[in-house]
Amino acid sequence: MTSAAQLEAWLTEFAASATFVKSAVSRPKQSLVWATERGITAVLDLTIPIEGNDVELRIGLTTFFPHVLPFVQLVGDTAGLSEGLTAHVSRNGDICYLPTREAVNDPSNPLGVIHEALSRAMETLLSAWTASDNTEILDEFNAYWQVSARPGSAAVLQAYFTPDDQARTLQLWRASDRLTYSPVSRSVPWRRTTQGRASPAVAVADDIQDINDFSPRTTPEFGPASRTVLYLPLLPTPVLLPPLPNQRWSPDDLRRIVRASLSPENLTRLDNLLEHRRSKSDLIVLGIPRPGREGVGAYELISVQLDGMRDNHVLKPSGGVAGVRLQPGLVQRRDRQLIMQRGGSDDTLSDKRVLLLGCGALGGHLAFGLASAGIGHLTLVDFDVFRLANTFRHVLGRRFVGKSKVSAMGVALRERYPYLHIVPHFERTEALIGAGIDLGTFDLIIDATGNSTHHLTLAGMLKASTGHPPVLLTWLEALGLGGHTLSVFSEKPGCPRCLYSEPSAPLFNVASFSAPGQELGNDTLGCGTYHTPFSDLDAVKTAEMAARQAVAMLKGEDTGNLLRSWKGDERAFVQAGHRLSERFRRAKRKALREGEGFVSSTCSCCGSP
16 A cells, blocks of 8 residues: 555656646645545645646545556536536546556556546546537436436336337336245245335336246246336437436426437327326336447436326326426346346357256256356256265355255256246156157257266167257266367267277277276265266366357357367376376377367267168
8 A cells, every 4th residue: 555645745746747737736635525435545636728728627546556546536617618417527526537447557657647547537528528419428327317316215126128219118016016925835925015005116027027037036026017117218319418416307307308309109109108197106217328339238227207297197298297296216227138248148048948967066067157158948957966075076055965956956046147947857867858858849958967878878869869959968087187078960970879889999988088997986985975086177177168069059150070178187197097098198189179070880879780
C-alpha cells in the first residue's frame, strides 16, 4: 500500500508537469463525501480546457495506486456542457473512462498512469458532449434508471424471457404464487396466499416452463401466474432518455416517450392490447434498445408500475394522468440465452439430448462439462452409489455419500446450471435399453464407464440398432498414463468392438498405453475395494477432451470415426512395475491429439464377414 504523503507528492509533481492543466488545487479528502465513499486518500482539483471550455475535474488516488487506477470526477464546466445527462458520467460525477480490460497501465510509472487516466477521461467527456445522438446514453440506460428507481425500495423483477422486437403480454408471478410443500406430504404442492394481492411482483416470463426450468429445485417453484403485464420494445428515438438525477418520469412522460418510440406495428399492437386492460394498476416492462447491438444484447429491460388509473389507461392517446402514480422499477434478466452466452456456453446446444452412460469420476466431470458447454438435456445412467472413498476424484461432495450417483448428479447439476433437464436412471445400460429406451431420441450417446466389457456390450447393441446416433467412448489409463476418446458415426466404418478385434491380442484394447496381460488395479482393503488408480486431475483432463469432442460432434464440426488420446508421464506407471504398450512408445503426442482411424477388418460387428 502507498502512503498518503507519497500519493500527494505524485499529484503535486503531476500538476507541475502537465501542460494541459490550467490550474490545480490540493483538497483535503475529509471535506469530500465522494472521497470517503471510495476510500480515496489524496485529492487534486484541476481546471482543464476542453475544446475551449474550462472544465473542473477532480482526481482521487487510493492507497492501492498505482496498481489501481485513479478515480476521476466531473465537478463542473463554465459552458454548461454537462447540463442534463452526460454519457459515461454517474450521478456522483464519476467518469467511466476505461470501459474495457484491454488497456494496460504501468505501475512503475505513476505520473504516466495519472496522465493516461485524465486523458481518457477528457476524451470520454468530449465524445459524450459532441455526440450526434443519444446512442451512448441508451447503451447504459439502466445505470441512469437505477437512480430514479431507488434500489432496495422494492423487489427487483426477474425476467425469464429473451427481449425481442415484438410487443406482447407476459405472465406475471407474485411472491404469493410460489409453491411450497406440506410437511406431511411433499408431493402435494400448495400456494402460499398470506400476502395476497399485496405480494410484490417477482417474475415475468412468456411461459411458466421458463421460470421453473431456471429454478435449482427438481419440483416446480411457481404455480399459475397471477396476471399479465405489457412488454413494449422501444426504438432509439431522440425522446427516449432516462430521467435526470433525482427525478422521475411523469405518467405524461411515459405516454409521450412510449408512443413516440414504438414501431408502427407495435403501436397498433399496444392499442389493441389496451382495449382489454381496464385495471386501475398495471406493470409495464420496457425494452430499451442498445443501438448497434444484435441478438441477446439488443435490449436491456426496465419496469414501470402504474397505480390510480381511472377511465383510460395512461398509455392510450387520450388516457388521463390525473392522480396516477408512477413507480420506476429494476429488471434483472435471467433468460436462457443471456445466462448461457454470458457464461461462455453455446445456447444453440440447449435442445441437444445426450445419453451419458457412467457417472463415475470421469463421467461425473464430463456431465458438468457437457452442461457448462450448453447442452440442455442429459440422461444419466449408472448403477452405483456414491461412497466416501470416491470424494477425492469425483465431482460430487460428501453430502451425497450413500446416494445413487445419478440422483446426486441430477441434484448437483440442477443447483449449478439453470435451464438444464436431467433424467436419471439408476440401472444398468442393458436393462435400460432392454426396457425399450429409444436410442434414436438422442443426438449423442457417450460411454464413460471405462469398462471394456461395457464397450463390447454397447457395440452389440449399436449393431442391433438401426441408424443409431453418433457415439463417443472415453476412458482413462492407470497412474496418469493418458486418456482417450473414440468417436463413432453409424454410417462410417469403425465401431467400439474394432478396438478389441486384433487377432494377436484377443479382447485387448489396442488403443491402450499399457501392454496386455497386466493387472493394473488396486484392492487396498481386500474384496470390494478394487479400483483403478488415477487422479482427479487425470479425470478432469480426459473429461475436458471428451466434452470438447462431444460439442464438435453435436455441432457437425467433427464427423470422422477417430481415436484420439492424450499421453501423460509414464514414470509413476513404470515405477509401479508395469509395462508400456508399443503404441505409447511410438506414438507422437501431436498425432494422438489429431486422431487416427481404428477400423478392423476382423471386427465381428462391422468388419468383413
